[in-house]
Amino acid sequence: MRTDNFGDNPEGASVKSTILDGGRRIDAENSVEVPLIDFPGWVAGQAKARGEIAFIKMDI
Numbered sequence: 001m002r003t004d005n006f007g008d009n010p011e012g013a014s015v016k017s018t019i020l021d022g023g024r025r026i027d028a029e030n031s032v033e034v035p036l037i038d039f040p041g042w043v044a045g046q047a048k049a050r051g052e053i054a055f056i057k058m059d060i
Contacts, residue, residue: 047053 043053
């Protein structure tokens with residue numbers, strides 16, 4: 001998402017990410033919906049299916 005003043009300040013009002021409604025100066029009209037997963041549940045399912053997980057890399 002971009003803030004509502006992005007046009008006036010593109011460097012300081014850059015992209016923001018949140019899964020919560022609202023927030024400081026967030027322009028909800030300029031947003032992208034993304035799917036959410038239950039990460040701990042997904043990890044547990046992978047461990048059950050594979051027997052173990054040696055490494056998880058997560059970029060945030």
